Amino acid sequence: MFREKIKVLDCTVRDGGLMNNHNFDLRFVREVYKSLSEAGIDYMEIGYKNSKQLFNPKEFGKWKFCDDEDISKVIDGIKSHTKISVMVDVDRVDVDQVLLKKDSPVDMIRVATYVKDVDKAIFLTNHFADKGYETAVNIMAISRALDNELTECLQQLEKECKAKIVYIVDSFGSLYQESTEFLIKKAKSILKTKEIGIHAHNNQQLAFSNTIEAIIHDANYVDGSIFGLGRAAGNCPTELLLGFLKNPKYDIRPILDVISKEFIPLQKKIEWGYFIPYAITGILDEHPRTAIALRESDKKENYREYYESLVGEVEE
Amino acid sequence: MFREKIKVLDCTVRDGGLMNNHNFDLRFVREVYKSLSEAGIDYMEIGYKNSKQLFNPKEFGKWKFCDDEDISKVIDGIKSHTKISVMVDVDRVDVDQVLLKKDSPVDMIRVATYVKDVDKAIFLTNHFADKGYETAVNIMAISRALDNELTECLQQLEKECKAKIVYIVDSFGSLYQESTEFLIKKAKSILKTKEIGIHAHNNQQLAFSNTIEAIIHDANYVDGSIFGLGRAAGNCPTELLLGFLKNPKYDIRPILDVISKEFIPLQKKIEWGYFIPYAITGILDEHPRTAIALRESDKKENYREYYESLVGEVEE
Numbered sequence: 315m316f317r318e319k320i321k322v323l324d325c326t327v328r329d330g331g332l333m334n335n336h337n338f339d340l341r342f343v344r345e346v347y348k349s350l351s352e353a354g355i356d357y358m359e360i361g362y363k364n365s366k367q368l369f370n371p372k373e374f375g376k377w378k379f380c381d382d383e384d385i386s387k388v389i390d391g392i393k394s395h396t397k398i399s400v401m402v403d404v405d406r407v408d409v410d411q412v413l414l415k416k417d418s419p420v421d422m423i424r425v426a427t428y429v430k431d432v433d434k435a436i437f438l439t440n441h442f443a444d445k446g447y448e449t450a451v452n453i454m455a456i457s458r459a460l461d462n463e464l465t466e467c468l469q470q471l472e473k474e475c476k477a478k479i480v481y482i483v484d485s486f487g488s489l490y491q492e493s494t495e496f497l498i499k500k501a502k503s504i505l506k507t508k509e510i511g512i513h514a515h516n517n518q519q520l521a522f523s524n525t526i527e528a529i530i531h532d533a534n535y536v537d538g539s540i541f542g543l544g545r546a547a548g549n550c551p552t553e554l555l556l557g558f559l560k561n562p563k564y565d566i567r568p569i570l571d572v573i574s575k576e577f578i579p580l581q582k583k584i585e586w587g588y589f590i591p592y593a594i595t596g597i598l599d600e601h602p603r604t605a606i607a608l609r610e611s612d613k614k615e616n617y618r619e620y621y622e623s624l625v626g627e628v629e630e
Numbered sequence: 631m632f633r634e635k636i637k638v639l640d641c642t643v644r645d646g647g648l649m650n651n652h653n654f655d656l657r658f659v660r661e662v663y664k665s666l667s668e669a670g671i672d673y674m675e676i677g678y679k680n681s682k683q684l685f686n687p688k689e690f691g692k693w694k695f696c697d698d699e700d701i702s703k704v705i706d707g708i709k710s711h712t713k714i715s716v717m718v719d720v721d722r723v724d725v726d727q728v729l730l731k732k733d734s735p736v737d738m739i740r741v742a743t744y745v746k747d748v749d750k751a752i753f754l755t756n757h758f759a760d761k762g763y764e765t766a767v768n769i770m771a772i773s774r775a776l777d778n779e780l781t782e783c784l785q786q787l788e789k790e791c792k793a794k795i796v797y798i799v800d801s802f803g804s805l806y807q808e809s810t811e812f813l814i815k816k817a818k819s820i821l822k823t824k825e826i827g828i829h830a831h832n833n834q835q836l837a838f839s840n841t842i843e844a845i846i847h848d849a850n851y852v853d854g855s856i857f858g859l860g861r862a863a864g865n866c867p868t869e870l871l872l873g874f875l876k877n878p879k880y881d882i883r884p885i886l887d888v889i890s891k892e893f894i895p896l897q898k899k900i901e902w903g904y905f906i907p908y909a910i911t912g913i914l915d916e917h918p919r920t921a922i923a924l925r926e927s928d929k930k931e932n933y934r935e936y937y938e939s940l941v942g943e944v945e946e
Binding site: 492573574590593 | 806807808832834835836837838839840842843846857858867869870873874882883886887889890894903904906909910912913931932933934937938
């Protein structure tokens with residue numbers, strides 16, 4: 315019953331890092347890597363390759379920069395077939411700091427871009443592909459893309475870009491399954507030579523179902539995160555994905571263990587998951603940044619007032 | 631864009647009552663009724679009509695019995711177009727205690743049944759229909775129904791039963807969207823003269839998406855509960871449903887208010903929502919009762935051990 319081509323990328327540490335400035339300690343990241351390896355997960359995304367000229371390393375954790383030596387400290391001594399992925403944002407990476415693949419523990423580089431920045435994304439992706447990495451392009455905020463611009467973006471990716479995979483990213487958690495179907499079918503119809511992936515956010519509790527919807531329409535690369543850890547409402551829970559995918563190479567048990575041991579305690583330090591302000595931004599197709607700010611304020615449960623601030627005629 | 635025929639039934643107090651022996655106080659239930667009324671919700675299900683011969687009223691709250699005078703205390707003085715529904719379980723109701731509709735504040739009676747008990751359900755439903763109530767049949771544990779038996783059950787309901795609506799109930803939260811599509815299409819193909827409804831559980835975070843899936847395939851009656859309150863993982867969140875349905879008669883604001891004021895404090899007293907043991911029973915298509923027991927024990931975070939107890943070769 316399973317489709318062998320489906321690959322799971324776990325982005326727990328990368329997307330979760332957006333909630334704590336990437337300050338996960340080495341022990342925690344090794345525990346995550348170990349559990350993903352034992353579970354048979356295909357890729358682990360560990361963080362971003364950001365330029366230290368643009369971000370001060372004293373203000374952020376290691377996984378905002380993902381130095382190769384830090385990655386090596388995570389993986390050393392752990393038996394694994396799980397590949398390592400890092401993310402790169404357009405305009406935030408210093409490409410000269412990225413070594414050739416043969417000299418790096420990184421296997422895949424995913425370039426995150428908005429539709430409007432696709433030319434820059436193609437340049438970066440081809441650069442990393444030429445250095446020997448597996449590459450992917452993640453099209454963020456796709457719910458906001460105008461159809462004609464998305465068409466052109468996808469056509470360019472098909473013609474000009476060496477990426478193996480193009481991911482549809484529902485940054486705001488606003489897609490329903492019919493929109494997911496529409497976007498995946500559209501991407502498949504243009505990207506004849508590439509695989510399609512999906513990265514979903516869980517604002518409306520639809521990350522898992524939209525991921526299934528994408529799989530139904532032939533997306534083969536799916537993002538999950540352990541216990542849903544990720545920005546704001548978080549992502550598609552990896553444990554639910556493993557319950558759904560029938561590939562016998564996956565084992566849910568190590569994921570259950572690491573949730574018990576690491577993620578239940580972590581919930582006391584970082585807040586993520588289903589909270590009404592995130593549901594509201596998902597419903598309204600808005601970036602969650604104002605909702606995150608609300609949750610950090612003393613008005614964190616003032617939902618109606620927050621809703622009115624987004625839909626009402628109040629001046630901002 | 632909206633479909634006027636879609637009706638929302640909020641089962642917060644009825645399904646949530648399964649987590650506290652139906653011990654919601656009158657003030658709380660009035661607040662829920664008020665907010666549902668202001669939000670334009672079509673039905674509020676308030677509890678069960680159980681026989682006091684079978685259950686001791688000293689051991690349970692009012693909403694396990696739903697005496698008409700208690701319902702009247704909830705609704706008196708509140709302006710509303712929201713109809714009142716109660717649920718009846720096969721073999722647990724004393725039909726003589728149910729007055730004629732004209733003498734009762736109840737509008738709808740939903741009879742909950744397993745496929746095997748459909749004859750009893752039809753008898754009860756027709757009895758209540760003859761007393762003047764709107765009636766529905768809720769087919770529980772539908773994920774476990776054998777196809778030939780479900781076919782016969784639906785054929786009987788179409789031919790012999792006066793119910794206006796037949797609900798597909800995913801008691802274990804184990805359905806994915808393809809199974810939901812299959813069941814709704816099957817029900818539609820047999821129940822030519824009735825409306826189809828869905829009552830989903832959220833074990834795998836699929837209650838909302840399965841409800842949308844049912845709507846896509848022409849189910850017009852959908853159950854929600856405020857902030858997802860319900861047994862174990864709970865139900866499809868009413869606030870998300872209102873964000874999805876475009877009928878201008880619905881207003882999400884009163885629901886946001888009552889979550890802020892009543893449901894956030896309630897979370898400190900009752901546990902419901904996404905917890906790994908409930909996800910496991912959903913994945914395995916099992917009743918959540920052992921997971922609920924686990925959450926009340928000192929092993930509540932021992933997920934692997936619990937998983938092994940369900941799938942392993944350990945004797946029970």
